[in-house]
Amino acid sequence: MESHCRRTLILLTAFAASFAATAAEESPSLDEVVVTATREERPKSETPASVHTLSGEAIRQNPPTHPSQLMNQLPGVWVNTTSGEGHMTAIRQPLTTAPVYLYLEDGVPTRSTGFFNHNALYEINVPQAGGLELIKGPGSVLHGSDAIGGVINVLTRTPPQAPEAEAALELGAHGFARLLASGGGGGWRVDVNRTQTDGWRDATGYERESLTVRRDRALDGGAYAKTVLSYSHIDQQTAGSSALSRSDYENDPTINYTPISFREVTALRVSTTWERETDGGLLSLTPYARYNDMDILPNWSLSYDPGVYNTRHYSLGLLAKLRRDFAPLRARLTVGADLDHSPGRRLEHRITPTKTGKIYTAYSLGPVIYDYDVTFQAFSPYVQGELSPLAPLRLTAGLRYDAIRYDYDNPLGPLDTGNWKRPPSTTLDYRHLSPKLGVTWRLTAHQNLFAAYSHGFRVPSESQLFRQGSAADTLGLKPVKADQLEIGWRATGALSQRLEVSLYHLTKKDDILTFRNPVTGLNEVVNAGETRHYGLELGFGLPLAAGLALEAAWSYSRHTYEQWVARAGAQNVDYSGNEMEAAPRTLGSTRLSYAPAAWRGGRVTLEWLRLGAYWEDAANTYRYEGHDLLHLRAHYPVGKRFAVFGQVYNLTDERYAESASFTTARGEELAPGLPRTFYAGVRYGWQP
Amino acid sequence: MMDCAVPILVATHARALKAIGLSALLHAAALAGWPPPSALEPPRPARLEPIEVALIGAAAPPQRRPRPAVPRLDSAAPAIASTRTAVTSGADEPIHPPQDAGGESCCEEPLVEARADAAALNNPKPPYPLAARRQGIEGRVLLDVHVRPDGTCAEVRIRASSGHRLLDQAALDAVRRWRFLPARRGARTVDSWVVVPIRFHLDG
Numbered sequence: 079m080e081s082h083c084r085r086t087l088i089l090l091t092a093f094a095a096s097f098a099a100t101a102a103e104e105s106p107s108l109d110e111v112v113v114t115a116t117r118e119e120r121p122k123s124e125t126p127a128s129v130h131t132l133s134g135e136a137i138r139q140n141p142p143t144h145p146s147q148l149m150n151q152l153p154g155v156w157v158n159t160t161s162g163e164g165h166m167t168a169i170r171q172p173l174t175t176a177p178v179y180l181y182l183e184d185g186v187p188t189r190s191t192g193f194f195n196h197n198a199l200y201e202i203n204v205p206q207a208g209g210l211e212l213i214k215g216p217g218s219v220l221h222g223s224d225a226i227g228g229v230i231n232v233l234t235r236t237p238p239q240a241p242e243a244e245a246a247l248e249l250g251a252h253g254f255a256r257l258l259a260s261g262g263g264g265g266w267r268v269d270v271n272r273t274q275t276d277g278w279r280d281a282t283g284y285e286r287e288s289l290t291v292r293r294d295r296a297l298d299g300g301a302y303a304k305t306v307l308s309y310s311h312i313d314q315q316t317a318g319s320s321a322l323s324r325s326d327y328e329n330d331p332t333i334n335y336t337p338i339s340f341r342e343v344t345a346l347r348v349s350t351t352w353e354r355e356t357d358g359g360l361l362s363l364t365p366y367a368r369y370n371d372m373d374i375l376p377n378w379s380l381s382y383d384p385g386v387y388n389t390r391h392y393s394l395g396l397l398a399k400l401r402r403d404f405a406p407l408r409a410r411l412t413v414g415a416d417l418d419h420s421p422g423r424r425l426e427h428r429i430t431p432t433k434t435g436k437i438y439t440a441y442s443l444g445p446v447i448y449d450y451d452v453t454f455q456a457f458s459p460y461v462q463g464e465l466s467p468l469a470p471l472r473l474t475a476g477l478r479y480d481a482i483r484y485d486y487d488n489p490l491g492p493l494d495t496g497n498w499k500r501p502p503s504t505t506l507d508y509r510h511l512s513p514k515l516g517v518t519w520r521l522t523a524h525q526n527l528f529a530a531y532s533h534g535f536r537v538p539s540e541s542q543l544f545r546q547g548s549a550a551d552t553l554g555l556k557p558v559k560a561d562q563l564e565i566g567w568r569a570t571g572a573l574s575q576r577l578e579v580s581l582y583h584l585t586k587k588d589d590i591l592t593f594r595n596p597v598t599g600l601n602e603v604v605n606a607g608e609t610r611h612y613g614l615e616l617g618f619g620l621p622l623a624a625g626l627a628l629e630a631a632w633s634y635s636r637h638t639y640e641q642w643v644a645r646a647g648a649q650n651v652d653y654s655g656n657e658m659e660a661a662p663r664t665l666g667s668t669r670l671s672y673a674p675a676a677w678r679g680g681r682v683t684l685e686w687l688r689l690g691a692y693w694e695d696a697a698n699t700y701r702y703e704g705h706d707l708l709h710l711r712a713h714y715p716v717g718k719r720f721a722v723f724g725q726v727y728n729l730t731d732e733r734y735a736e737s738a739s740f741t742t743a744r745g746e747e748l749a750p751g752l753p754r755t756f757y758a759g760v761r762y763g764w765q766p
Numbered sequence: 767m768m769d770c771a772v773p774i775l776v777a778t779h780a781r782a783l784k785a786i787g788l789s790a791l792l793h794a795a796a797l798a799g800w801p802p803p804s805a806l807e808p809p810r811p812a813r814l815e816p817i818e819v820a821l822i823g824a825a826a827p828p829q830r831r832p833r834p835a836v837p838r839l840d841s842a843a844p845a846i847a848s849t850r851t852a853v854t855s856g857a858d859e860p861i862h863p864p865q866d867a868g869g870e871s872c873c874e875e876p877l878v879e880a881r882a883d884a885a886a887l888n889n890p891k892p893p894y895p896l897a898a899r900r901q902g903i904e905g906r907v908l909l910d911v912h913v914r915p916d917g918t919c920a921e922v923r924i925r926a927s928s929g930h931r932l933l934d935q936a937a938l939d940a941v942r943r944w945r946f947l948p949a950r951r952g953a954r955t956v957d958s959w960v961v962v963p964i965r966f967h968l969d970g
Binding site for chain 2: 107108109110111112113114115116117236237239265294295296297300301302304353354355360
């Protein structure tokens with residue numbers, strides 16, 4: 079007993095001694111110095127534009143099986159599905175294939191302006207992105223041609239410092255299988271995406287391989303360098319929406335009239351951003367190289383202009399920017415220039431398709447109808463000034479000048495008759511000034527207002543100019559110009575409440591929207607149009623109870639032809655005053671999510687997606703009734719390293735159209751959307 | 767998957783290909799590590815910052831020496847710390863660290879601790895390193911600072927790393943240039959050790 083007490087005493091003494099030693103080694107401390115910086119170059123509260131972001135974590139928890147599943151969560155956005163991961167986009171514009179959106183990866187355009195493709199998001203590894211930013215409208219001076227409806231910037235994922243790796247395997251109906259693997263350390267990251275599906279309709283298989291490599295480095299003298307390599311290869315059956323008659327849409331939606339259609343795409347980009355801070359300034363240089371290649375047999379033109387073609391372009395470019403801050407009035411001056419040199423080529427064969435019943439079953443290769451080289455060049459200097467005459471006030475003014483040249487060489491020689499006319503070799507120049515003005519006003523620390531005027535434009539793309547088709551003249555096409563006025567209100571609350579409201583009015587002049595002629599079914603290019611687009615967009619996030627949150631993105635907009643006289647057969651039809659086709663007034667995404675703390679990051683989300691009714695034709699005679707879809711998504715961690723996730727797309731198995739149109743030549747055509755589909759996956763994460 | 771003949775372009779863009787190739791090579795070089803980086807590696811404990819031994823004689827790292835129990839005399843000061851002190855008659859004389867835990871005798875005058883009131887002394891905060899901002903690197907650094915009687919830093923050491931060399935280095939570089947109000951014992955200024963915590967935080 080005594081020895082037991084002694085041992086206890088010794089232990090207590092030792093414990094007390096160790097405690098005393100610990101206390102003696104503790105040094106008192108000065109008050110903590112907090113060094114705060116913003117992740118963004120410019121706080122959202124001082125950005126006079128509608129800006130929305132999606133976090134990389136949210137993207138990766140339930141990786142989208144199509145980019146539309148992310149984009150449609152943003153106010154005023156409708157991205158549809160054509161086939162595979164192809165899409166058309168409607169942001170402050172009707173659903174369109176026209177070059178009115180600028181797609182970036184880490185700020186670098188994913189394609190040259192002259193070679194726009196509306197399916198831009200499938201060339202980017204969206205499911206493994208580190209985030210996504212959307213600027214609606216014509217953007218800032220940093221954004222040139224094509225930025226009219228919006229700028230979509232997909233961010234690559236930041237490399238880790240400590241080693242880490244993860245892999246997610248996902249399976250779904252219709253033969254869907256996807257592996258997303260990512261890992262790195264020491265400033266490196268490698269992402270791999272392998273996706274395949276048989277498609278839910280006949281002959282709509284899709285395969286994709288993507289690789290993203292990023293390396294971040296701190297260089298001597300405080301400089302920073304980031305190198306990104308992105309590669310995507312896409313191989314898909316059926317390129318396009320593969321629309322059906324209303325009867326088949328309702329009764330036999332898996333049928334595909336165009337199984338001979340295909341698309342194969344290769345996109346490779348490599349860029350290095352070098353940045354260095356000077357006293358009150360930042361110098362940023364991003365040289366890049368790009369390669370885009372597409373083989374395609376488009377399905378939408380099989381009935382009136384069947385062909386198979388290859389387009390490709392290489393690019394060398396540079397984004398250069400110098401920013402300087404001045405203490406008086408918190409002034410900031412940014413000057414910069416973008417350069418793009420992109421030689422490209424188009425080779426197109428006419429084909430003779432064989433039709434069995436209503437299905438195109440085979441084709442034979444015909445003569446070459448286009449084979450030309452075209453080099454796109456752009457030099458775009460810009461300047462932007464910001465200052466705050468009053469503490470809550472931030473004024474922004476900018477001016478961008480774009481000098482753009484197409485150098486077109488047509489070795490086949492000109493042809494001025496028939497349906498495949500060819501313009502003679504030529505050089506075309508476009509010069510354009512884009513002014514931007516903006517103001518933000520900080521109401522409180524968590525609320526601000528903004529107002530902005532911005533001018534945007536787009537030059538005709540190479541195919542509109544040099545793949546002349548049956549049009550009498552395409553070389554005279556002018557840039558489309560857009561002027562937007564916008565006001566907005568943004569607020570955040572202490573409990574993660576979020577409110578974003580914006581009201582915009584956008585006018586487009588010299589519009590060259592691709593127009594499907596209702597009589598002939600032919601696509602015509604018209605340059606003398608004026609259209610008007612205005613709307614109210616609303617986004618909010620509201621915590622309801624412990625773990626329960628409501629988020630919503632809604633918009634109401636009108637898109638009208640102001641002056642639009644288009645040829646219809648032997649006569650012109652005046653559509654002025656009509657609503658534009660494929661332009662729903664109402665778009666909405668409402669998401670209810672439940673993520674109690676006990677689930678340790680687990681979350682289940684129910685999304686209600688509303689697409690309002692819209693006209694299927696410019697004459698406003700046929701109307702698509704709109705639709706409501708419900709999607710269920712869930713993510714749940716299992717242990718420290720595993721997580722399971724899944725999605726039920728179209729929970730109620732609604733029959734809906736991804737696109738709907740009417741022409742007198744072909745009648746009403748609807749592209750059926752994905753029926754109820756289950757996906758489930760497991761993710762494994764490793765860290766030492 | 768494809769069952770159709772795909773027309774193949776015969777590439778004639780020799781110049782473009784060369785340019786692209788050259789560019790790709792340059793980017794590959796950048797990716798592979800040219801120019802030589804100041805790598806974003808986790809800090810290596812063995813690579814401590816240079817120790818200005820001459821100024822503090824045989825001073826051991828402060829953690830290893832017991833600290834006298836010194837009461838806080840000016841609790842209202844915005845940033846006050848006390849550490850071991852070594853009595854000195856002036857800034858020009860060599861500084862001698864305390865020899866034992868009982869360096870402060872019962873008869874000495876009360877200690878007024880060193881201060882680093884950033885506003886009063888115009889001590890700039892460290893800049894947030896660009897590369898750390900770009901990579902979303904955050905962290906907290908604890909620095910041990912040996913303050914001379916003239917208020918300058920004799921030595922700055924990392925007591926607890928942020929885990930990121932960039933942040934540690936930015937904190938060291940900034941605090942080395944700081945001026946402190948030196949610890950005083952009566953009318954005399956004395957040298958002392960203080961701990962400076964610096965937290966790097968990204969908003970948004």
